[in-house]
Amino acid sequence: MPDTAFNYYSSNVLNLDSDIKKVRKRIFVFYLARLILFLSVITFFVLYIKFKSNMLFLFFSFTCLALFLYCVKRNLDLAYHEQLLNHKLQVNKDELNFLDHRYHEHDRGDEYNYLNPHLAADFDIFGNGSLFQYLNRCSTRIGKDRFAQNLCASELNEDIIVKKQQAVMELSGKNELAQNFQAYGKFITENGSELSNLQAWLNEEDEKLRLLQISAYIFPIICFTWIALVVFGSFSVNSIIVPIILNLSIIGLNRKRIGKAHSKLGSSAKTFEKYAKLIKLIEDDDFESSFLSELKHKLTNRDKKASQSLKVLFNLLNSFDIRLNIIASFFLNSLLLFDIHIYYRLAKWKKLHQNVVALWFSTLSEFDALISYAAYAFNNQDKVVYPKISDKEFTFQAVEIGHPLLHPTVRVNNTIHFLGTPSVLIVTGANMAGKSTFLRTLSVNLMLAMNGAPVCAKSFEFTPCDIMSSIKIQDSLSNNESYFYAELLRIRDIIDHVKANPRTLVVLDEILRGTNTKDKQLGSLGLLEKLISQNSVVIVATHDLVIGELENKYPDIVTNYCFEVELTNDQLIFDYKLKKGISQKLNASFLMKKMEIIN
Known part of the structure; x- marks a missing residue:
């Protein structure tokens, strides 16, 4: 720790x-x-x-x-x-x-x-x-x-x-x-539709609101002038109903589009307010790295910060909610055409920001995601390293690499390297010796490396690449697919992908286990030779020791590694350390006897 x-x-x-x-x-x-x-x-x-x-x-x-x-x-x-x-x-x-x-x-x-x-x-x-x-x-x-x-x-x-x-x-x-x-x-509680509703509203065709804007100022002036004339006795008190009905008629004519905007945005006000606070934290900090500086720069539109603009939107939407209060809505609309004013200001806000809102939230999401890697880096600073990107054709060199999900007290690290294409690493070993964990260790750290995160190793050099794997294959009753057929479909996908994307790491674990031993050996050898012909980089874990003999045919391409198990005092001892060569020890029958499955 x-x-x-x-x-x-x-x-x-x-x-x-x-x-x-x-x-x-x-x-x-x-x-x-x-x-x-x-x-x-x-x-x-x-x-x-x-x-x-x-x-x-x-x-x-x-x-x-x-x-x-x-x-x-x-x-x-x-x-x-x-x-x-x-x-x-x-x-x-x-x-x-x-x-x-x-x-x-x-x-x-x-x-x-x-x-x-x-x-x-x-x-x-x-x-x-x-x-x-x-x-x-x-x-x-x-x-x-x-x-x-x-x-x-x-x-x-x-x-x-x-x-x-x-x-x-x-x-x-x-x-x-x-x-x-x-x-x-x-503080943020989201229903998941806030941003989609906002984007749908932003994508709506701009309306011509010039006449509505003029009405929003002229008719309230008429209304208050009329009230003044009533006060001074020029008009009767009963006549006040005329400008009120006129204003409410204007509201009624625009009720549908006002209601549509409110239904899309009204419930999102609090969320946008809280988003604005997160964005302000980014805006108020100073960054040295170019990536973070670029993210911060994206949060400005026409010299106005995104947090300020979102605060304006939040205030408008909060004001919009007043229409839910029947009494307040009646007086504000009958005298001031309140809903029209808010609707017009929302339309104005949309026109100013509709092309940058998606960028703001994309920037926020990118920063949010980076914090996850930053926490991992800080928490494991004595156990991780920032990898180096190789300038060679294909490189994977790791010293003391371990799986980040394993607790440090039980994690066993290994050193591995393979260079160039094609390249095949065959990992053999007994059951539970660590083969599958090793495959996951290499792949997970490679994923972290390609996300700019540090990796669980003392040193790590790599070539960015796609990862294609066949480890946990599942059959499908609904699609009438057997396990073996599902695996064949996956292998075909891998071959097609490698053909189209040569920079691909292929990770295989105990392939073709759904058929008999002879078919499995022939099929596995044939597949690996196919991938070699495609100039592929492959890591394969297998119990089948015959596969390891492929090194004799391709000594410059195929390398054998293994995980061994020791039997001490009638107990299996696993050290989970990677060794050169083909595994020589098996443990399945021993385990079955220990569990009294066989005699």
């Missing part, structure tokens, strides 16, 4: 606990002050009524009322601050659990399995105990979406990878920013 990270979070927990207690004391003081002031307002007002000539009591009553309202506001501000501190406290407690690999109550990300089903299943990207569950610190739905998409996609652009590395490295040193971002993010 990294002492630096552990001490940092532990210290934060103690300090935040202390700060929360102080805030609660202040809240209690203001609560008492509110009670005393409220009673004072009533008391002084009663005394004013009893002693009508003494205006001093009325002055005291209004003074206490002003102080009461101030205390109410301070109470609300302190309550919000207490909630924010509680969020930060929870963030730090969560990180202490993450340090100890206790994270299984967090979001599993199951809904993202569709993004890349084979990759997700083969390398435990989503689900319980998954990479997503361990890494995810996203505060927004769009950030979580972006993070999941990035995990499932290979970034092949070397410049982008290097820029992201620099961004993650910088963010991992800005813990206060990251924790504030997550703490404010905990």
Whole structure:
């Protein structure tokens, strides 16, 4: 467990606990002050009524009322601050659990399995105990979406990878920013339709509202002029109904489009307000890395910050909600055409920002996703390294590489390297010796590397590439597919992909297990020779020792590695260390005897 990270979070927990207690004391003081002031307002007002000539009591009553309202506001501000501190406290407690690999109550990300089903299943990207569950610190739905998409996609652009590395490295040193971002993010409750509704509204064709704008100013002037004439006796009181009906008629004629806009945007106001606070955190910070600086620059439109523009939108939508109050809506619309004014200002806001809103939220989602990698980098700073991108044809060189999901106390690291194309690594070994975990270790760290994150190794050099795998194949009753046929379909997909995308790492685990031994050997050898002919890079784990003999035919292309098991005092001992050569030891029959399955 990294002492630096552990001490940092532990210290934060103690300090935040202390700060929360102080805030609660202040809240209690203001609560008492509110009670005393409220009673004072009533008391002084009663005394004013009893002693009508003494205006001093009325002055005291209004003074206490002003102080009461101030205390109410301070109470609300302190309550919000207490909630924010509680969020930060929870963030730090969560990180202490993450340090100890206790994270299984967090979001599993199951809904993202569709993004890349084979990759997700083969390398435990989503689900319980998954990479997503361990890494995810996203505060927004769009950030979580972006993070999941990035995990499932290979970034092949070397410049982008290097820029992201620099961004993650910088963010991992800005813990206060990251924790504030997550703490404010905990205020957000989303139904999932806010941004789609906003985008649908932005995509609507612009309306010609010039006449409506003129009406919004002229008719209220007519209405108030009419009221003035009634007051001065020029018009009868009953005639006031004329401008009121006129204004309400204008509202009625535009009711449909006003209602449509309100139904799309009204429920999203609070979410946009909270998004604006997250965006402001980005705007208010200074960044050195080019990637973060570019993200910050994208949050400006016509010299106006995105957070300010979203605050304007939030205020407009809050005002729009007044129409839900029937009495207030009647008076405001009959006198001022209030809904028309708000609708026109919304249309004006849309015209100014419709081409940049999607960019703002895309920027927010990218920043949100980077925080996840930054937290991982900070928490594991003594166990990870930022990888180097190779300028050679194909490179994978890792010293002491381990799986990030394994607790450091049980993690066993290995060193591996393979260069050039074609290249085939055959990994043999007994059951439970670590072959499948090794395949996942290489692939998961490669995914992290292509996202600009550090990897769990002492050193790591790689070539960005696609990853195609066949590990967890499932049959399908609904599609009338057997396990073997499903595996053949997957292998065909891999061959087609490699043909179209030569920079692909192919990862295979115990292929063709759905057929007899002889067919499996012939098919496996034939497949590997096919992939060699396509200039592929392949890692294959197998129990079939015959496959290892392919090294004799292709000594410059095929390399054998293995995981061995030792039998000591009638116990199987696994060291999970990668060794050169073909495995010589088996354990299946021994395990079956130990479990009394066979004699």
